[in-house]
Amino acid sequence: MSTFGVIQAVIIGALVLFSALYAMRKLLPGMSTRWLAALSASLNKPWRKPWLRALGRRLQPAQASGSCGDGCGTCGSCGPTPPASARPDAQPLEFRSRQR
Template sequence: MSANLLIQYAVIALLVAASLWQALRKLAPKTASRVQAGAAAPLLRPQRGAFAQRVGRWIQPKGATGDCGDGCGTCGTCGPSDAPAEQTVTFHPPRK
């Protein structure tokens, strides 16, 4: 196997892994958050080095505060409340 082919397979594997992670975060956000917290927990221990703790804080999922400012979007109530639920589409004849 040549080095170019190995690099190509590595890039494809990274892209597939990133796509799977995004799909997991979109379809199962609680599971993805638990996986992130589980990966970050060993890195956040006090006996770990500064770099490992920095990576652990970066990996650690953001905590939802329960207000509309955290951007979780799970309740569907965030956003403008005065917006109509339905909008009517009006077609106009072309101008001559």
């Protein structure tokens, strides 16, 4: 295999890996957050080199603080919902009896 073939295989492999990680992040956010937290915890050990510990701290997923302004969306109270009368797409239903 030529040098060009090896470079091409490495680039294609990196693109496929990136695409798979991106799809996992979008389709399985809970699992990817757990995996990222486990990787971060394993890198952020006291006996690791400083650059590995810094990488572990950087990879650590953000945790929801539980306040209404963090935008986590877990409690459903991240913002006021407009009342039903203010929405233009809401129309009242009218039921009429059939005429015989």
